[in-house]
Amino acid sequence: MSGMNPTLAAMYNTHGFGDQVQKEQTKIAHLELFAKVASDQGIDLTALTARQRAELWTTWNAKLAEEGGAAEEEAEGEEEEAEGEKKKVEGEEEEAEGEEKKEEAEEKKEAQAQFAAMHQWQQKVAEADYLGRVMAHSFTDERTKIAAEVAAPKKKGVPPEFAANAKPAAKKEASAFDVQAARNAVKLASQAGIQVPEVTQRLNAILTLGVPDMNKTASVVGTGDYERALNIRSLELLEAAKYPVDWSKV
Numbered sequence: 001m002s003g004m005n006p007t008l009a010a011m012y013n014t015h016g017f018g019d020q021v022q023k024e025q026t027k028i029a030h031l032e033l034f035a036k037v038a039s040d041q042g043i044d045l046t047a048l049t050a051r052q053r054a055e056l057w058t059t060w061n062a063k064l065a066e067e068g069g070a071a072e073e074e075a076e077g078e079e080e081e082a083e084g085e086k087k088k089v090e091g092e093e094e095e096a097e098g099e100e101k102k103e104e105a106e107e108k109k110e111a112q113a114q115f116a117a118m119h120q121w122q123q124k125v126a127e128a129d130y131l132g133r134v135m136a137h138s139f140t141d142e143r144t145k146i147a148a149e150v151a152a153p154k155k156k157g158v159p160p161e162f163a164a165n166a167k168p169a170a171k172k173e174a175s176a177f178d179v180q181a182a183r184n185a186v187k188l189a190s191q192a193g194i195q196v197p198e199v200t201q202r203l204n205a206i207l208t209l210g211v212p213d214m215n216k217t218a219s220v221v222g223t224g225d226y227e228r229a230l231n232i233r234s235l236e237l238l239e240a241a242k243y244p245v246d247w248s249k250v
Helices: 006-011 014-040 050-136 141-151 160-165 176-191 196-209 226-240
Strands: none
Touching: 014 050, 050 176, 050 226, 176 196, 176 226, 196 226
Protein backbone atom coordinates (compact mmCIF):
# COMPACT_ATOMS: atom_id res chain seq x y z
CA MET A 1 0.00 0.00 0.00
CA SER A 2 3.05 2.27 0.34
CA GLY A 3 3.01 2.85 -3.43
CA MET A 4 -0.57 4.21 -3.45
CA ASN A 5 -1.13 7.57 -5.08
CA PRO A 6 -1.03 10.37 -2.37
CA THR A 7 -4.38 11.75 -3.54
CA LEU A 8 -6.07 8.35 -3.23
CA ALA A 9 -4.30 7.76 0.07
CA ALA A 10 -5.71 11.07 1.35
CA MET A 11 -9.20 10.15 0.17
CA TYR A 12 -9.14 6.82 2.00
CA ASN A 13 -7.08 8.18 4.91
CA THR A 14 -4.51 5.46 4.37
CA HIS A 15 -1.74 5.66 6.97
CA GLY A 16 -3.24 8.96 8.19
CA PHE A 17 -2.75 10.76 4.87
CA GLY A 18 -6.30 12.13 5.03
CA ASP A 19 -5.65 13.85 8.38
CA GLN A 20 -2.36 15.26 7.15
CA VAL A 21 -3.98 16.69 4.02
CA GLN A 22 -6.76 18.23 6.11
CA LYS A 23 -4.25 19.87 8.42
CA GLU A 24 -2.23 21.20 5.49
CA GLN A 25 -5.32 22.62 3.81
CA THR A 26 -6.36 24.33 7.04
CA LYS A 27 -2.87 25.77 7.50
CA ILE A 28 -2.79 27.07 3.94
CA ALA A 29 -6.19 28.73 4.31
CA HIS A 30 -5.01 30.30 7.59
CA LEU A 31 -1.89 31.68 5.94
CA GLU A 32 -3.89 33.06 3.02
CA LEU A 33 -6.24 34.82 5.42
CA PHE A 34 -3.25 36.22 7.34
CA ALA A 35 -1.72 37.56 4.12
CA LYS A 36 -5.03 39.12 3.04
CA VAL A 37 -5.54 40.88 6.41
CA ALA A 38 -1.95 42.17 6.30
CA SER A 39 -2.48 43.45 2.75
CA ASP A 40 -5.75 45.15 3.78
CA GLN A 41 -3.86 46.90 6.59
CA GLY A 42 -1.17 48.10 4.13
CA ILE A 43 1.53 45.75 5.47
CA ASP A 44 4.03 44.32 2.96
CA LEU A 45 5.04 40.96 4.43
CA THR A 46 7.91 40.62 1.94
CA ALA A 47 9.42 43.79 3.34
CA LEU A 48 9.51 42.39 6.89
CA THR A 49 12.23 40.26 8.41
CA ALA A 50 11.47 36.65 9.34
CA ARG A 51 11.35 37.62 13.02
CA GLN A 52 8.92 40.48 12.36
CA ARG A 53 6.67 38.18 10.35
CA ALA A 54 6.77 35.59 13.14
CA GLU A 55 5.85 38.21 15.79
CA LEU A 56 3.03 39.57 13.61
CA TRP A 57 1.79 36.01 12.99
CA THR A 58 1.79 35.24 16.75
CA THR A 59 -0.01 38.50 17.61
CA TRP A 60 -2.63 37.92 14.91
CA ASN A 61 -3.34 34.37 16.05
CA ALA A 62 -3.66 35.50 19.69
CA LYS A 63 -6.15 38.18 18.66
CA LEU A 64 -8.18 35.64 16.68
CA ALA A 65 -8.29 33.31 19.66
CA GLU A 66 -9.34 36.16 21.97
CA GLU A 67 -12.16 37.27 19.65
CA GLY A 68 -13.32 33.68 19.24
CA GLY A 69 -13.43 33.18 23.03
CA ALA A 70 -15.38 36.41 23.57
CA ALA A 71 -17.89 35.45 20.89
CA GLU A 72 -18.32 32.03 22.48
CA GLU A 73 -18.84 33.56 25.94
CA GLU A 74 -21.37 36.02 24.49
CA ALA A 75 -23.25 33.19 22.79
CA GLU A 76 -23.30 31.20 26.04
CA GLY A 77 -24.58 34.27 27.91
CA GLU A 78 -27.38 34.80 25.39
CA GLU A 79 -28.30 31.12 25.62
CA GLU A 80 -28.44 31.28 29.43
CA GLU A 81 -30.53 34.47 29.24
CA ALA A 82 -32.96 32.85 26.79
CA GLU A 83 -33.25 29.80 29.05
CA GLY A 84 -33.93 32.04 32.04
CA GLU A 85 -36.62 33.93 30.12
CA LYS A 86 -38.19 30.63 29.07
CA LYS A 87 -38.32 29.42 32.69
CA LYS A 88 -39.80 32.77 33.74
CA VAL A 89 -42.58 32.50 31.14
CA GLU A 90 -43.27 28.90 32.17
CA GLY A 91 -43.45 29.99 35.80
CA GLU A 92 -45.90 32.79 34.98
CA GLU A 93 -48.07 30.37 32.98
CA GLU A 94 -48.12 27.88 35.88
CA GLU A 95 -49.00 30.68 38.29
CA ALA A 96 -51.84 31.90 36.06
CA GLU A 97 -53.15 28.35 35.69
CA GLY A 98 -53.02 27.90 39.46
CA GLU A 99 -54.97 31.14 40.00
CA GLU A 100 -57.59 30.07 37.45
CA LYS A 101 -58.05 26.68 39.17
CA LYS A 102 -58.25 28.39 42.54
CA GLU A 103 -60.94 30.78 41.26
CA GLU A 104 -62.94 27.90 39.77
CA ALA A 105 -62.70 25.97 43.04
CA GLU A 106 -63.91 29.00 45.02
CA GLU A 107 -66.86 29.52 42.64
CA LYS A 108 -67.83 25.86 42.91
CA LYS A 109 -67.51 26.02 46.71
CA GLU A 110 -69.80 29.08 46.79
CA ALA A 111 -72.34 27.34 44.54
CA GLN A 112 -72.31 24.24 46.76
CA ALA A 113 -72.77 26.42 49.84
CA GLN A 114 -75.80 28.11 48.26
CA PHE A 115 -77.19 24.72 47.29
CA ALA A 116 -76.74 23.47 50.88
CA ALA A 117 -78.52 26.60 52.14
CA MET A 118 -81.42 25.98 49.73
CA HIS A 119 -81.61 22.36 50.89
CA GLN A 120 -81.67 23.42 54.55
CA TRP A 121 -84.28 26.10 53.82
CA GLN A 122 -86.50 23.61 52.00
CA GLN A 123 -86.27 21.21 54.96
CA LYS A 124 -87.35 24.00 57.32
CA VAL A 125 -90.22 24.91 55.00
CA ALA A 126 -91.31 21.26 54.89
CA GLU A 127 -91.11 21.08 58.68
CA ALA A 128 -93.08 24.29 59.08
CA ASP A 129 -95.63 23.04 56.56
CA TYR A 130 -96.06 19.81 58.53
CA LEU A 131 -96.50 21.65 61.84
CA GLY A 132 -98.98 23.99 60.20
CA ARG A 133 -101.02 21.05 58.97
CA VAL A 134 -101.08 19.50 62.45
CA MET A 135 -102.25 22.77 63.97
CA ALA A 136 -104.83 23.31 61.24
CA HIS A 137 -106.56 20.02 62.04
CA SER A 138 -107.30 21.28 65.56
CA PHE A 139 -109.58 23.98 64.17
CA THR A 140 -112.98 23.52 62.70
CA ASP A 141 -113.43 23.30 58.96
CA GLU A 142 -114.98 26.72 58.93
CA ARG A 143 -112.08 28.39 60.67
CA THR A 144 -109.63 26.55 58.44
CA LYS A 145 -111.46 27.84 55.39
CA ILE A 146 -111.39 31.40 56.75
CA ALA A 147 -107.71 31.12 57.66
CA ALA A 148 -106.91 29.87 54.16
CA GLU A 149 -108.71 32.82 52.62
CA VAL A 150 -106.83 35.24 54.86
CA ALA A 151 -103.47 33.59 54.30
CA ALA A 152 -103.90 33.45 50.52
CA PRO A 153 -106.07 36.32 49.31
CA LYS A 154 -107.04 36.39 45.65
CA LYS A 155 -104.85 38.51 43.45
CA LYS A 156 -106.62 41.23 41.57
CA GLY A 157 -105.50 42.57 38.27
CA VAL A 158 -104.44 46.16 37.73
CA PRO A 159 -107.43 48.32 36.68
CA PRO A 160 -107.17 49.53 33.07
CA GLU A 161 -106.87 53.17 34.12
CA PHE A 162 -103.74 52.35 36.13
CA ALA A 163 -102.21 49.82 33.73
CA ALA A 164 -99.97 52.42 32.09
CA ASN A 165 -98.38 53.31 35.43
CA ALA A 166 -98.05 49.75 36.71
CA LYS A 167 -94.48 48.76 37.64
CA PRO A 168 -93.04 45.59 36.05
CA ALA A 169 -92.21 42.67 38.35
CA ALA A 170 -88.67 42.72 39.68
CA LYS A 171 -86.36 40.37 37.82
CA LYS A 172 -84.87 37.37 39.64
CA GLU A 173 -81.10 37.79 39.81
CA ALA A 174 -78.80 34.86 39.08
CA SER A 175 -77.14 33.15 42.05
CA ALA A 176 -73.74 31.47 42.14
CA PHE A 177 -75.62 28.17 41.72
CA ASP A 178 -77.24 29.56 38.55
CA VAL A 179 -73.84 30.59 37.19
CA GLN A 180 -72.46 27.09 37.74
CA ALA A 181 -75.60 25.64 36.14
CA ALA A 182 -75.13 27.93 33.12
CA ARG A 183 -71.55 26.73 32.66
CA ASN A 184 -72.76 23.14 32.90
CA ALA A 185 -75.53 23.97 30.40
CA VAL A 186 -72.91 25.08 27.85
CA LYS A 187 -71.19 21.69 28.18
CA LEU A 188 -74.49 19.82 27.78
CA ALA A 189 -75.42 21.91 24.74
CA SER A 190 -72.01 21.36 23.17
CA GLN A 191 -72.39 17.59 23.61
CA ALA A 192 -75.77 17.87 21.84
CA GLY A 193 -74.12 19.55 18.84
CA ILE A 194 -75.16 23.14 19.62
CA GLN A 195 -72.63 25.87 18.80
CA VAL A 196 -70.92 27.11 21.98
CA PRO A 197 -70.90 30.86 21.05
CA GLU A 198 -74.64 30.77 20.33
CA VAL A 199 -75.68 29.01 23.56
CA THR A 200 -73.26 31.13 25.59
CA GLN A 201 -74.82 34.34 24.22
CA ARG A 202 -78.34 33.16 25.01
CA LEU A 203 -77.47 32.00 28.54
CA ASN A 204 -75.71 35.30 29.24
CA ALA A 205 -78.93 37.08 28.28
CA ILE A 206 -80.91 34.82 30.65
CA LEU A 207 -78.50 35.47 33.54
CA THR A 208 -78.59 39.22 32.86
CA LEU A 209 -82.32 39.75 32.26
CA GLY A 210 -83.55 37.37 34.96
CA VAL A 211 -83.40 33.63 35.56
CA PRO A 212 -86.52 31.40 35.56
CA ASP A 213 -87.96 29.92 38.76
CA MET A 214 -86.51 26.63 39.93
CA ASN A 215 -89.76 24.70 39.46
CA LYS A 216 -88.15 21.37 38.61
CA THR A 217 -84.90 21.90 40.49
CA ALA A 218 -86.77 22.47 43.74
CA SER A 219 -87.99 18.87 43.74
CA VAL A 220 -84.37 17.64 43.66
CA VAL A 221 -82.94 20.08 46.21
CA GLY A 222 -84.66 18.17 49.01
CA THR A 223 -82.65 15.02 48.16
CA GLY A 224 -79.34 16.79 48.73
CA ASP A 225 -78.00 15.51 45.37
CA TYR A 226 -75.95 18.47 44.17
CA GLU A 227 -74.88 17.07 40.79
CA ARG A 228 -78.45 16.04 39.81
CA ALA A 229 -79.83 19.40 40.95
CA LEU A 230 -77.13 21.16 38.91
CA ASN A 231 -78.06 19.19 35.77
CA ILE A 232 -81.80 19.85 36.24
CA ARG A 233 -81.13 23.59 36.69
CA SER A 234 -78.95 23.56 33.56
CA LEU A 235 -81.82 22.09 31.56
CA GLU A 236 -84.21 24.72 32.98
CA LEU A 237 -81.84 27.46 31.80
CA LEU A 238 -81.53 25.85 28.35
CA GLU A 239 -85.31 25.65 28.09
CA ALA A 240 -85.57 29.33 29.07
CA ALA A 241 -83.04 30.05 26.30
CA LYS A 242 -85.53 28.51 23.78
CA TYR A 243 -83.79 25.13 23.40
CA PRO A 244 -86.09 22.07 23.36
CA VAL A 245 -85.79 19.84 26.44
CA ASP A 246 -87.40 16.38 26.62
CA TRP A 247 -88.19 16.14 30.34
CA SER A 248 -89.55 12.63 29.92
CA LYS A 249 -85.99 11.40 29.41
CA VAL A 250 -84.51 13.28 32.38
